[in-house]
Amino acid sequence: MAGSIEEVKKAKKLYLFIGTLLFVFTVVTVMVATIEWLDFGEHGFDGVDATIGLCIAAFKASLVMLIFMHLNNERPMIYFFYILGIVMAFFCMWLIGLSKSDPIEYGNESYSDGFYDPSKPATDVHGN
Amino acid sequence: MEIPFIVNARKDTGLFNSKVGIWLFLASEVTLFGGLFSGYLFLRLYADYPWPERALPVLPGLINTFVLIGSSITVVFAWAALKMREWRKFQIYMAITLLSAGLFMVLKGIEYNAKFGHQAVRLQGGGPVQDSAIVEGHLHYAELNDEGLMVEVDEDRKKEDGVFKANHVLIKASEFTFVLTRPTHEAYVKEILDQAGDRSKISLAEPYRVIDKDELNAGQMNRDQLSNTELARIAEKGSELSIDLLDKLEDAFLEARSHDRKIRTEFLAASWDWVRNVKGEEEAATFIVEKEIWKDRRAEDAEKLKILSLRAASEVTFKVDPPLTLVLKPGDLVKKVNVGDLSAKLRDDTLVSGEVLPSPMIMGVDALDFRTTAQRAEAEGLDPVPVIEETWLLNHKAHHGSHDDHGETEGADHRNEFKKIWDCHMAWLKAETERLEKKGRVPTLNDKYRVNWDQILAYQALDYDVEKVYEQGKSRTLERNGLFDLDGFAGANHKIHKGKFPHLEIPRANIGFEATFTPKWNTYYAIYFTITGLHGLHVIGGALVLGYYLFFGRKMYDSNPEWLANRVEVGGLFWHFVDLVWIFLFPILYLM
Numbered sequence: 001m002a003g004s005i006e007e008v009k010k011a012k013k014l015y016l017f018i019g020t021l022l023f024v025f026t027v028v029t030v031m032v033a034t035i036e037w038l039d040f041g042e043h044g045f046d047g048v049d050a051t052i053g054l055c056i057a058a059f060k061a062s063l064v065m066l067i068f069m070h071l072n073n074e075r076p077m078i079y080f081f082y083i084l085g086i087v088m089a090f091f092c093m094w095l096i097g098l099s100k101s102d103p104i105e106y107g108n109e110s111y112s113d114g115f116y117d118p119s120k121p122a123t124d125v126h127g128n
Numbered sequence: 129m130e131i132p133f134i135v136n137a138r139k140d141t142g143l144f145n146s147k148v149g150i151w152l153f154l155a156s157e158v159t160l161f162g163g164l165f166s167g168y169l170f171l172r173l174y175a176d177y178p179w180p181e182r183a184l185p186v187l188p189g190l191i192n193t194f195v196l197i198g199s200s201i202t203v204v205f206a207w208a209a210l211k212m213r214e215w216r217k218f219q220i221y222m223a224i225t226l227l228s229a230g231l232f233m234v235l236k237g238i239e240y241n242a243k244f245g246h247q248a249v250r251l252q253g254g255g256p257v258q259d260s261a262i263v264e265g266h267l268h269y270a271e272l273n274d275e276g277l278m279v280e281v282d283e284d285r286k287k288e289d290g291v292f293k294a295n296h297v298l299i300k301a302s303e304f305t306f307v308l309t310r311p312t313h314e315a316y317v318k319e320i321l322d323q324a325g326d327r328s329k330i331s332l333a334e335p336y337r338v339i340d341k342d343e344l345n346a347g348q349m350n351r352d353q354l355s356n357t358e359l360a361r362i363a364e365k366g367s368e369l370s371i372d373l374l375d376k377l378e379d380a381f382l383e384a385r386s387h388d389r390k391i392r393t394e395f396l397a398a399s400w401d402w403v404r405n406v407k408g409e410e411e412a413a414t415f416i417v418e419k420e421i422w423k424d425r426r427a428e429d430a431e432k433l434k435i436l437s438l439r440a441a442s443e444v445t446f447k448v449d450p451p452l453t454l455v456l457k458p459g460d461l462v463k464k465v466n467v468g469d470l471s472a473k474l475r476d477d478t479l480v481s482g483e484v485l486p487s488p489m490i491m492g493v494d495a496l497d498f499r500t501t502a503q504r505a506e507a508e509g510l511d512p513v514p515v516i517e518e519t520w521l522l523n524h525k526a527h528h529g530s531h532d533d534h535g536e537t538e539g540a541d542h543r544n545e546f547k548k549i550w551d552c553h554m555a556w557l558k559a560e561t562e563r564l565e566k567k568g569r570v571p572t573l574n575d576k577y578r579v580n581w582d583q584i585l586a587y588q589a590l591d592y593d594v595e596k597v598y599e600q601g602k603s604r605t606l607e608r609n610g611l612f613d614l615d616g617f618a619g620a621n622h623k624i625h626k627g628k629f630p631h632l633e634i635p636r637a638n639i640g641f642e643a644t645f646t647p648k649w650n651t652y653y654a655i656y657f658t659i660t661g662l663h664g665l666h667v668i669g670g671a672l673v674l675g676y677y678l679f680f681g682r683k684m685y686d687s688n689p690e691w692l693a694n695r696v697e698v699g700g701l702f703w704h705f706v707d708l709v710w711i712f713l714f715p716i717l718y719l720m
Contacts, residue, residue: 005211005212008208008211008212009208009212011208012205012208015201015204015205015208016201019197019198019200019201022197022200022711023194023197026190026193026194026197026714029714029715029719030186030190030611030719033182033186033715033719033720034186034611034719042569042570042572043564043567043569043570043571043572043575044181044571044572044574044575045181045182045572045719045720049720050720053715053716053719053720054712054715054716056715057711057712057714057715057716060711061708061711061712064200064704064707064708064711065704065708068200068204068700068704068707069701069704069705075141075142075143077141077142077143077148077151078143078147078151081151081152081154081155082151082154082155082158084155085154085155085156085157085158085159085162086158086162088155088156088158088159088162089158089159089161089162089163089165089166090162091159092159092162092163092166093162093166093169095166096163096166096167096169096170097170
């Protein structure tokens with residue numbers, strides 16, 4: 001991270017460059033979403049568009065984290081905190097994923113795909 | 129006491145205090161927003177309705193993205209200015225950051241406001257999929273005429289007394305039955321009294337009696353005899369409705385109930401003593417199970433309780449004379465009502481007896497959405513287009529005030545305006561399908577079954593001429609709203625295009641579900657408001673912290689500029705995080 005005045009002066013140019021990149025990639029994201037000849041995959045929104053959009057967003061987010069938040073030159077403890085946050089976020093996703101295969105209702109016909117379906121017969125926890 | 133490591137870093141960690149603190153906080157924030165993004169993913173993947181893809185106008189979101197990125201640059205420049213001991217530049221950069229935060233919130237406010245004022249209705253009717261067509265638009269306004277019937281009024285009069293949104297329900301009320309123990313009845317009573325004014329008298333239908341318990345205990349009379357005494361009377365027949373009266377009746381009811389509970393307990397205790405005396409302590413418990421002997425004893429008790437208990441009514445009925453036309457918000461009612469229903473229940477369980485009057489929902493329609501109809505038809509193995517063409521929307525006869533031609537001349541076009549729009553849309557879709565086929569592509573569900581506001585206006589501009597729409601669709605010259613057209617900045621603009629959007633009166637029976645574009649409408653808007661609302665709070669919180677440094681940081685700058693620089697760096701880290709969240713929110717909510 002920039003400490004001395006010279007380093008800070010140098011860093012300002014980098015910040016401007018990164019800011020410009022962020023603007024440009026925002027425009028690219030909108031173009032990919034709205035201009036037909038940049039519409040990859042099927043016509044309209046689909047998985048390919050989602051992947052492209054999220055990749056650009058992830059790239060922009062990386063620039064903000066590495067340069068503006070100085071993660072390109074940070075102490076090990078900060079990386080630990082940061083990775084902890086990311087791990088916890090994925091833990092939340094896993095928790096929500098449990099609703100798809102709920103171990104408590106496992107074996108119950110009416111919940112066989114993870115969701116209650118009144119048209120299927122209700123069974124006990126052993127599937128009887 | 130001097131706090132260590134607020135300016136210089138600790139040797140072992142290489143960090144100063146606030147940096148450790150902010151990163152721990154940001155880690156928890158990553159988890160928080162991670163959970164919400166997971167929620168979004170879950171709701172979207174398992175939605176049982178067509179997900180509103182690109183439902184939000186892109187321009188405000190795009191400007192807000194630029195604003196936040198710009199403010200990320202200025203906040204880091206403000207920190208750099210402090211490092212270089214340039215106070216003036218720090219002030220300028222920080223002020224720009226705060227202005228950006230303000231602009232962001234203003235744009236968000238405009239966007240939210242547009243959603244709060246935008247109405248959606250899922251229609252219901254017959255057919256294999258119960259209609260399920262959705263119309264979106266802007267509610268019109270109405271008032272009661274001298275006969276107590278609903279008439280539409282111009283929107284300019286919306287702030288006048290007696291003018292209401294044309295989604296309200298009209299009930300000719302002749303009786304109200306209040307449940308005394310509902311603490312929420314105050315607001316409804318006030319509303320009812322306001323609407324009644326001097327026109328109707330609302331008075332107690334029967335005297336409300338609770339037997340005075342001292343009287344009861346003293347005498348040998350039975351309950352019926354006692355109830356005729358003056359002491360038992362709490363309110364006379366004909367007493368006028370007021371919040372105070374209901375409170376008084378509620379107190380009497382609660383006192384009576386408390387008395388009843390007490391004597392029931394006493395009788396139970398006495399019965400228990402009796403059992404113990406008859407059967408002895410040890411066998412008493414099993415004796416209670418032997419129902420035959422116990423039953424006789426309980427029957428005796430019940431007879432005595434009949435005389436001694438107060439049993440006050442928990443509900444009171446008020447008559448309305450003459451009957452009053454009550455205007456209620458749809459949300460005031462426990463469930464949907466139809467014209468001719470003889471009663472309706474308010475959310476505090478108050479029963480309004482009378483008759484539900486014709487009170488159609490009147491709106492200017494800016495989008496037709498048949499995706500749910502199509503989805504359900506396909507699930508039934510049916511071709512969606514004929515099912516759509518059978519829907520009420522495309523077949524109803526237009527009511528007064530519509531743009532439709534009512535002429536009965538020979539060869540007159542009997543289609544309603546929505547059928548004309550749909551026919552044009554089919555022509556446009558044909559042209560679009562042909563165009564896409566050449567590229568080996570197919571139209572999306574949105575293309576096929578949703579007609580947006582700009583399409584409605586484009587078809588209208590061509591006088592609903594199917595041929596022209598097809599030709600212009602083919603040559604791609606059909607005039608539609610572009611990304612940068614300001615008349616669609618926050619969606620369909622009913623002020624700019626006043627009177628152009630088709631007029632629709634939806635009878636009560638055809639309203640399946642209605643809401644503004646709020647969390648009530650669907651899970652998309654629930655998660656949209658949750659995430660963007662929380663993000664907006666972060667913007668406000670960040671701006672308050674950065675504003676503190678700008679307006680109150682001078683003293684610290686003079687005494688210890690490096691300390692202030694560290695603080696601004698930490699505040700800036702939070703601000704970058706706010707930007708980071710938006711970098712994901714923008715494509716996810718606005719573009720996908």
